[in-house]
Amino acid sequence: MTQPESAVHDYDVVISGAGLAGSAAAILLARRGVRVALLERRSDPEAYKVLCTHSISANAYPVLEELGLIPALEKAGAVHNDARWYTRWGWIEPRAAPDGPGLPHAYNIRRSIIDPMIRSHAAETPGVDLLLGHRVTGLVREAGRTVGVRASTPQGEREIRARLVVGADGKDSAVAKFAGVPAREYENTRFAYLAHFRDLPLRGGIGQAWFLEPDMAYAFPNDDGVTVLAVVPDKKRLPAFRDDLEGSFLDFVRALPEAPPIDSAERVSKFIGTVDYPLYSRKPTAPGVALIGDAALTGDPVWGVGCGWALQSAHWLTEAAASAATGRGDLDSSLVAYARRHRRRLLGHQYLAADFAKARPFNPIERLMFSAAARDASLARHMHLFASRLIGPLGFLSPRALAKAAAVNLRHRRATVPRAR
Missing domain, CATH: 3.50.50.60 (FAD/NAD(P)-binding domain)
Known part of the structure; x- marks a missing residue:
């Protein structure tokens, strides 16, 4: 009452x-x-x-707008949080549809x-x-x-x-x-370390994320020319990081596909991290x-x-x-x-x-959606909407989206399998 x-x-x-x-x-x-x-x-x-x-995902843009913060964020140098994502099938690179509206965004700051x-x-x-x-x-x-x-x-x-x-x-x-x-607690079997780097060029000048199954990494450009670079490995790699944090961090980044040139950038923060983040x-x-x-x-x-x-x-x-x-x-x-x-x-x-936090490889549904998004522009935009939390899991994995992904992958297999003579 x-x-x-x-x-x-x-x-x-x-x-x-x-x-x-x-x-x-x-x-x-x-x-x-x-x-x-x-x-x-x-x-x-x-x-x-x-x-x-x-990073503030695009689902919150209307709240920033209602708060009246957009002009102040732009003035402070906030960066639109466009991004591309590496997978074993190649890069998922969302782009606006021809003659369509721009991709929704919010800000990295x-x-x-x-x-x-x-x-x-x-x-x-x-x-x-x-x-x-x-x-x-x-x-x-x-x-x-x-x-x-x-x-x-x-x-x-x-x-x-x-x-x-x-x-x-x-x-x-x-x-x-x-x-x-x-609190209901879900175990996270990855750990994370990040640091801020100045003058770290990224391809396209936008955010990058690496799905390495099970390890992860991301680089988000922020205000004032600073990039937030994070590595999120499986806890099996934790002993090496504890022995040599800086060396392990740099080696991890250097080994990334299309790795950003970290050795030429200036680190402007401490290494910040957590080894247990349920x-x-x-x-x-x-x-x-x-x-x-x-x-x-x-x-x-x-x-x-x-x-x-x-x-x-x-x-x-x-x-x-x-x-x-x-x-x-x-x-x-x-x-x-x-x-x-x-x-x-x-x-x-x-x-x-919570399921993905188990540091596992992609499951069959994830393999279907991520592989198709790396091969098809409309599914890459669909992935962007989900990553921005503008659609929920049911929308992301709708029957129409799953059918589209299956068709994209089937065409890809037909195009890559040599024909019998």
Whole structure:
């Protein structure tokens, strides 16, 4: 049951975490008349997430547009995130159809740029109070539901009450923990290291990804001439990387098909990585609580979808719950609607990603689709839509798409098998 209107609230919504998801939610909610406390445990307004693909997939472009961030991103040098992908059948190179619209895109931009940008935008939005140095240490609960948070602040402990508490505090979400929301964990049998390089030319000037079955790698051009280069090998290779991280990283990159000339580039960051990065899925709501971004669902970094899903989930929550958060509707039913949409839009993607995180070769369906996409322009565009999360697994593997892929591969075999004399 939603809180009675006699309840006293300091704010309508308290959000824990002022990264992409939390700041976007604060802006969108406040524009709809919601009073928001945006809590950030770090005191530095320029703080940013370090371990990230630094890419926002095209599914989030409408959210960036609604936030009003497109001009600022373009001015900051954000790069359109077009890409090509290597497979054992050759390169998949999506291109716009002749006389058709351009391929949908969003942006590659380093978190050191976009995190302070969106946080500042939130702080300037009427109705948002950005509270830096506020770390959630517990939840305030009454009658079986959450009605606020307890936070450690530079001035001491503080209690902040609200109709809704939003956890935008990452994969190890304290809000989820305090609310008793369990996480379903999927093992990731790859590890990852990345570094930033300046003056690293890429073919076509666009992103590259390598599906090496089971290893992975990608290179994404970013703002200011910096490329994010990541290697994501099977954990069987971890001992060698631990013995010599830099040497193993460079050797891995040098061995890539059409390898970028890494030895001529300048490394401008440390090697950043994780040897254990499981995927998490949580029910995105509890009484008086909603989870967005990585707090609700942590994807596999090989797909570069976390930033896009962070922005989308902030938008979905706003659309479902903004009115109820101000007392003009039933909050519980609004959270049910948000959870339903989140599950419908993302769990299929997460299921496929969790299966692929087992560091296995392509399965038969993947072999069919990837091989055909390397041979056919329309299927390459279809692959681009899926990689951009603009279509879901059912659309990607529709009967029509599977039939098209089978026909493409059959024509290819007929064209390459020598005729008997």
